[in-house]
Amino acid sequence: MIQALFIALSAFGLLMALGTVFARNLVNAALFLVAFFFVIACQFVLLEAEFMAAIQVLIYIGAVTVILMFGIMLTRNIQGDETTTVSKRWRLLGLGAFGTVCTVLVLGINAYQPWTDLAVRPEFPVTKDSTTPRGQAILSMTPTVGREMMTRYVVAFELAGLLLTAALVGAVVLAQHDSTDIVNAKAEKPGTEPAVTGS
Amino acid sequence: MSPFDMTMTPETNLMLAQSIYYDKVDLWLWIRWGLYLFAGFFGVFPLIVAYIVLAERKLAARFQDRIGPNRVGPFGLLQPFADFIKLIIKESIVPKGANGFVHLLAPMLTLISAFLVLAVIPFGVGLAPVDLPSGVLYMVSVSSIAALSIFLAGWSSRNKYSLLGAMRGVAQLVSYEIPQVMSILPVILWAGSLSMVSIVQAQQYDQGWFIFSPPGILGFVLLLIASIAEVNRAPFDLPEAESEIIAGFHTEYSGMRFGLFFLGEYLNVFAVCCLTTTLFLGGGSLPFQSYFAGRAEHMLAAPFDASKDQILKLNAHHEFPLNPGSGFRIEITNEAGRSEAFQVSHRTGNDLYLLANRPVDFQAGANARVTAAARPDFASPWHFSNLIMIPVFFAKVFFLIFVMFWIRATLPRMRADRLMAFAWKTMVPLAIANIFLGAIWYEIVIRPAGGYGHKLVGWAVTGPLTLAAIALVFRINRNSYQANDPERRPTLISRTGESLLAATTQGQ
Amino acid sequence: MSQQIPLTWFLYFAAASFSIGLMGVLMRRNAIGVLMAIEIMLNAANVNFVAFWRYGPTPASEGPISGVMMALFVVTVAAAEVAVGVGLILLCYRRWRAADVDELDSLSG
Numbered sequence: 001m002i003q004a005l006f007i008a009l010s011a012f013g014l015l016m017a018l019g020t021v022f023a024r025n026l027v028n029a030a031l032f033l034v035a036f037f038f039v040i041a042c043q044f045v046l047l048e049a050e051f052m053a054a055i056q057v058l059i060y061i062g063a064v065t066v067i068l069m070f071g072i073m074l075t076r077n078i079q080g081d082e083t084t085t086v087s088k089r090w091r092l093l094g095l096g097a098f099g100t101v102c103t104v105l106v107l108g109i110n111a112y113q114p115w116t117d118l119a120v121r122p123e124f125p126v127t128k129d130s131t132t133p134r135g136q137a138i139l140s141m142t143p144t145v146g147r148e149m150m151t152r153y154v155v156a157f158e159l160a161g162l163l164l165t166a167a168l169v170g171a172v173v174l175a176q177h178d179s180t181d182i183v184n185a186k187a188e189k190p191g192t193e194p195a196v197t198g199s
Numbered sequence: 200m201s202p203f204d205m206t207m208t209p210e211t212n213l214m215l216a217q218s219i220y221y222d223k224v225d226l227w228l229w230i231r232w233g234l235y236l237f238a239g240f241f242g243v244f245p246l247i248v249a250y251i252v253l254a255e256r257k258l259a260a261r262f263q264d265r266i267g268p269n270r271v272g273p274f275g276l277l278q279p280f281a282d283f284i285k286l287i288i289k290e291s292i293v294p295k296g297a298n299g300f301v302h303l304l305a306p307m308l309t310l311i312s313a314f315l316v317l318a319v320i321p322f323g324v325g326l327a328p329v330d331l332p333s334g335v336l337y338m339v340s341v342s343s344i345a346a347l348s349i350f351l352a353g354w355s356s357r358n359k360y361s362l363l364g365a366m367r368g369v370a371q372l373v374s375y376e377i378p379q380v381m382s383i384l385p386v387i388l389w390a391g392s393l394s395m396v397s398i399v400q401a402q403q404y405d406q407g408w409f410i411f412s413p414p415g416i417l418g419f420v421l422l423l424i425a426s427i428a429e430v431n432r433a434p435f436d437l438p439e440a441e442s443e444i445i446a447g448f449h450t451e452y453s454g455m456r457f458g459l460f461f462l463g464e465y466l467n468v469f470a471v472c473c474l475t476t477t478l479f480l481g482g483g484s485l486p487f488q489s490y491f492a493g494r495a496e497h498m499l500a501a502p503f504d505a506s507k508d509q510i511l512k513l514n515a516h517h518e519f520p521l522n523p524g525s526g527f528r529i530e531i532t533n534e535a536g537r538s539e540a541f542q543v544s545h546r547t548g549n550d551l552y553l554l555a556n557r558p559v560d561f562q563a564g565a566n567a568r569v570t571a572a573a574r575p576d577f578a579s580p581w582h583f584s585n586l587i588m589i590p591v592f593f594a595k596v597f598f599l600i601f602v603m604f605w606i607r608a609t610l611p612r613m614r615a616d617r618l619m620a621f622a623w624k625t626m627v628p629l630a631i632a633n634i635f636l637g638a639i640w641y642e643i644v645i646r647p648a649g650g651y652g653h654k655l656v657g658w659a660v661t662g663p664l665t666l667a668a669i670a671l672v673f674r675i676n677r678n679s680y681q682a683n684d685p686e687r688r689p690t691l692i693s694r695t696g697e698s699l700l701a702a703t704t705q706g707q
Numbered sequence: 708m709s710q711q712i713p714l715t716w717f718l719y720f721a722a723a724s725f726s727i728g729l730m731g732v733l734m735r736r737n738a739i740g741v742l743m744a745i746e747i748m749l750n751a752a753n754v755n756f757v758a759f760w761r762y763g764p765t766p767a768s769e770g771p772i773s774g775v776m777m778a779l780f781v782v783t784v785a786a787a788e789v790a791v792g793v794g795l796i797l798l799c800y801r802r803w804r805a806a807d808v809d810e811l812d813s814l815s816g
Contacts, residue, residue: 006712010720017724017747021731026739027354031301033743034347036724040750043720046712047761049775051333052753054340059782062343062376064746064789066369069350071739071793073362075800094734098726105722109715114763116715137771142333142393144772145779152770160783167787174794 006046013039026072030065037061051141235328240314248465249279255465255604262608283458291454294357301355306456308348309463315341316470321396322592323483323585334395335387338474339380342429345467346372349431352460356451364450367437367615372429374622379425381630382418385409385637386478389645395477402481403488406645410479413658413665414636419479421630423599426471428622430464433607437615472599480595483588624676632668636661717758724751738796738808742789749785753778 016039019032037060044053109115137144149157253268253275260267268275293302319334321327331337346369353365386409387393390401402408409415428435452460476482613621644657724747731744760774
């Protein structure tokens with residue numbers, strides 16, 4: 001039964017990903033992306049990493065999608081219609097890349113014996129009385145993540161903090177409304193006011 | 200073994216799993232979930248929301264020295280039904296260029312988010328619909344979907360004012376999510392668990408309401424303000440301001456679609472009030488119940504062997520009077536007089552397994568004196584204490600809702616930039632300071648002996664620190680307040696740029 | 708659970724999602740669309756990390772949740788990248804009045 005669930009979920013997820021790539025309207029594409037993120041969260045639940053599922057919903061659906069929506073809204077075309085087309089030149093290349101990469105990956109996965117062996121062996125049974133570190137980590141992932149962050153991965157944690165600070169400061173600096181912004185350099189003649197920015 | 204030991208092999212790793220229950224999926228579970236679905240989804244919550252709307256109208260009327268709806272039933276009690284009928288028979292006008300699917304999806308997302316938040320709240324003993332071990336994390340994730348719904352509502356209406364309202368609304372929601380989550384962190388630290396039921400139990404049996412501490416008061420205030428902003432209530436209701444940008448992001452919604460938004464907003468109000476009650480007011484418990492929780496002082500000398508297994512195993516040679524099972528807290532004092540409290544994981548025969556989620560300082564084989572703080576272990580919703588807990592819970596929730604109505608009737612709306620400045624410059628620093636204060640409180644009061652020790656010392660230390668933090672934050676921000684800045688003080692300026700006040704004084 | 712999901716099924720899903728994301732990166736003209744396709748690719752990689760963590764033996768020196776930690780850091784970095792990316796796109800829009808990656812083809816000016 002769980003195999004049927006996984007197949008249905010994955011098929012739905014791939015359809016949503018295709019919708020993101022091919023949707024004309026950017027907001028529809030963003031909504032497809034939200035559905036795809038949710039499917040990924042469901043995959044994390046199937047993999048018994050519910051903490052990651054919650055983080056996926058919180059950060060991707062709650063924050064990244066909002067940023068993308070803001071970006072879509074602030075960079076609309078003049079007509080207000082947000083349709084974008086897929087350029088013909090790249091269409092063939094894109095399909096070719098998709099086919100090549102997908103085939104190579106699937107054949108590679110199939111051919112690697114340790115992974116297909118893992119296919120046959122069932123997962124670790126994780127029950128309430130699990131005493132292995134991994135079993136306990138799965139049962140109570142949030143405290144384990146906190147502890148690991150502070151002991152084993154503390155350097156990565158601090159670097160991620162630095163990265164986020166840099167991104168925060170950078171985004172604020174980038175988004176500042178510069179009064180010397182020139183929209184279209186060609187339209188400016190000396191002695192007149194610069195063209196008003198659209199945003 | 201030092202607390203900072205980085206080599207964690209199975210033998211020395213005494214830090215451990217919480218025992219979570221896997222519910223048996225049997226007929227009783229399906230019946231319970233079916234009942235929750237029908238009673239909650241179709242009955243209780245819409246009724247509660249409808250009467251909250253009526254209460255708001257009547258309370259706002261009383262604040263404004265008038266009476267409020269009193270035509271439809273006795274004291275206007277049938278007004279919600281009249282409103283419902285009106286909304287249903289109204290035509291749902293959808294703008295022509297609007298994206299129909301998204302136009303309908305937006306209020307549904309608000310409702311979904313509110314219901315999902317309500318799914319983890321313990322309304323009483325055994326009455327949490329779902330008791331997730333990481334309930335707070337789940338609740339935070341789910342409440343972040345609401346921002347998306349506001350944006351979709353504004354976008355799909357193809358209306359500049361809607362879009363403006365939506366942009367401001369999303370910015371506001373995203374900004375106030377941060378103090379909302381950070382003010383919950385001290386609560387998680389004190390309760391030691393992310394599960395809502397554990398948080399309520401910690402307040403009920405161990406520590407008293409979390410609000411009875413300076414960091415608790417500060418956290419409560421921060422959570423309340425941030426929650427009011429999260430649900431777009433006044434004074435933070437600029438996104439749906441009726442006198443400014445028509446109706447903001449739900450301008451183009453009419454009929455039952457507007458009804459869905461209305462329902463969603465008030466359900467959100469109910470959900471965040473339930474959340475605040477659970478986290479800070481010990482949802483369902485009486486104020487000083489923890490003092491009477493039945494501390495059975497039972498001295499027991501039991502050798503225990505901390506090196507063999509990953510769980511602290513206590514050989515209970517004597518019978519405990521109250522038969523401790525999972526959920527009890529056991530306090531162990533070693534010969535040096537140092538005591539720590541541990542939670543019981545489970546009990547098999549004479550062996551009591553304790554959860555040690557931090558490094559344990561007891562030597563193997565040492566004799567320890569065990570004083571058991573009794574906490575009953577049940578999860579059935581038919582417990583008699585629900586008769587008291589459910590009314591107390593709802594009394595607290597309605598009190599908080601009344602506070603929200605009161606604030607709405609009293610305070611004027613905040614301007615968009617001041618709203619954002621308040622979130623980022625005042626509330627976020629206070630929330631960060633609150634985390635430190637919460638840690639100080641934890642070290643002084645909660646860590647030593649399970650919630651009873653040194654509360655006066657804790658107040659004496661964290662009280663002045665809290666006041667100092669608040670004063671510091673306001674002092675740092677004093678230059679950004681408009682009243683203090685002579686250049687930005689509002690004044691009358693004519694079209695040519697000269698000050699009219701100067702003109703009038705010169706004309707005298 | 709009587710039947711288990713084989714590891715390779717998760718890997719197929721991740722591979723297919725990754726390829727779809729790659730196709731999106733190559734085919735999309737709008738910069739925000741390209742960002743969305745990049746997010747699809749990153750999420751596919753995350754599924755891979757967590758699947759390998761759950762199924763396979765991981766070295767004990769890396770701790771009990773190495774895969775989940777990696778996925779967590781990927782989420783962090785991806786969120787930071789989207790923030791900065793959207794900021795850059797907004798700047799390009801202000802400058803060139805369009806968010807079309809085909810037109811952003813000069814390094815000067």
